[in-house]
Amino acid sequence: xxxxxxxxxxxxxxxxDGTLYRAWKFNLRVFPYxxxxxxxxxxxxxxxxxxxxxxxxxxxxxxxxxxxxxxLNCSQEEAEKRLEKIIYKxxxxxxxxxxxxxxxxxxxxxxxxxxxxxxxxxxxxPEQKGSIWGVKDLCDVVLGSEEAGALxxxxxPFLELAKKFNLPPEQILYVGNNHKYDILGAHNIGMKTAWxxxxxxxxxxxxxxxxxxxxxxxxQISELFFGKKNKKTDNNSDSxxx
Numbered sequence: 001x002x003x004x005x006x007x008x009x010x011x012x013x014x015x016x017d018g019t020l021y022r023a024w025k026f027n028l029r030v031f032p033y034x035x036x037x038x039x040x041x042x043x044x045x046x047x048x049x050x051x052x053x054x055x056x057x058x059x060x061x062x063x064x065x066x067x068x069x070x071x072l073n074c075s076q077e078e079a080e081k082r083l084e085k086i087i088y089k090x091x092x093x094x095x096x097x098x099x100x101x102x103x104x105x106x107x108x109x110x111x112x113x114x115x116x117x118x119x120x121x122x123x124x125x126p127e128q129k130g131s132i133w134g135v136k137d138l139c140d141v142v143l144g145s146e147e148a149g150a151l152x153x154x155x156x157p158f159l160e161l162a163k164k165f166n167l168p169p170e171q172i173l174y175v176g177n178n179h180k181y182d183i184l185g186a187h188n189i190g191m192k193t194a195w196x197x198x199x200x201x202x203x204x205x206x207x208x209x210x211x212x213x214x215x216x217x218x219x220q221i222s223e224l225f226f227g228k229k230n231k232k233t234d235n236n237s238d239s240x241x242x
Contacts, residue, residue: 003212004173004192006225011165012111013119013141015176016129019196020105021098023177030094037086043071044087048151052181056150064146088125095129101196103218105133110226112138119143121161121174123151123181141165152178153185162189173212175221183211194221 017023027034034041047067057063061080068079112118119141120126126142136142141164148157162169169190176182177196186193187210195211208214215221 002224004194004224008171009116009173009192010167010171011117011119011140012173012175013121013161013165014108015174015178015182016120016122016126017124018177019101019175019182020133020135021100026094026098029098030091033090033094037090040072040082040086043068044083047071052151052153054150056148056154056156058149060146060149088128092128095132098129098132100133101218103222105135107218107222107225108135108138110222114226117141117165117167119161119165119172121145121152121157152181153188155185155189158186158189158191162191179208179211183208187211 014020017026047064050067051060051064054063062076065076065080065083068083069076072079072082074082108118117140118138120135120139121141121143123145125144125146127136131137141161143157143161143164145151145154145157148160150156152158158169158174161174162172165172169186170192172186173192173194174182174186175194175196176186179195183193183195192212193210194213194215195208197214197216199216213221213224215224
């Protein structure tokens with residue numbers, strides 16, 4: 001399905017985790033680290049589920065730490081320190097060797113060269129990995145949902161993204177892999193959406209009623225914007241290299 005009128009699109013923004021790189025590859029790489037801190041990550045997952053349902057607040061960091069403190073039975077100050085050490089700093093080194101999805105960075109370069117504004121919107125601080133492949137330097141807007149005060153699919157980070165672009169939502173295409181958080185959140189404020197699914201999902205015809213475009217390799221979305229001359233990435237190459 002393609003409901004994207006490219007004449008109306010002035011900016012393209014990307015989620016990072018699972019969108020610019022395949023999440024399963026990262027999960028394999030950090031599995032020993034997850035296991036070593038398994039209790040902490042279990043509690044962190046529960047807290048993030050709470051935060052996904054929490055309305056926007058300028059005290060996001062403190063509120064998250066407060067929930068973690070209760071789960072870990074420690075002080076809020078200790079919870080903040082452990083979040084910084086284990087999550088925000090501890091995971092950084094694992095992104096260094098993660099390769100982006102085949103064709104993703106080339107597509108962003110093509111967009112930039114064609115005059116589109118580029119953005120990153122992630123639930124985690126984008127600087128944690130946005131600079132790895134040189135993407136951050138290409139961006140007009142780099143935004144973390146935590147910075148905006150709420151996690152996706154809350155409308156707040158998407159509205160803040162549009163504000164920073166200085167564009168109405170309908171002139172922005174948001175690219176993400178999580179239907180509940182990325183696609184639904186962007187759709188709800190009027191952005192156009194492109195849903196990246198796993199290759200096997202494409203083979204079995206996975207569909208969305210709200211995504212304006214569904215793709216499973218970047219050659220497809222590149223073709224949408226720039227035509228068949230960029231159709232270098234086929235299904236097999238993407239499934240092997242991503």
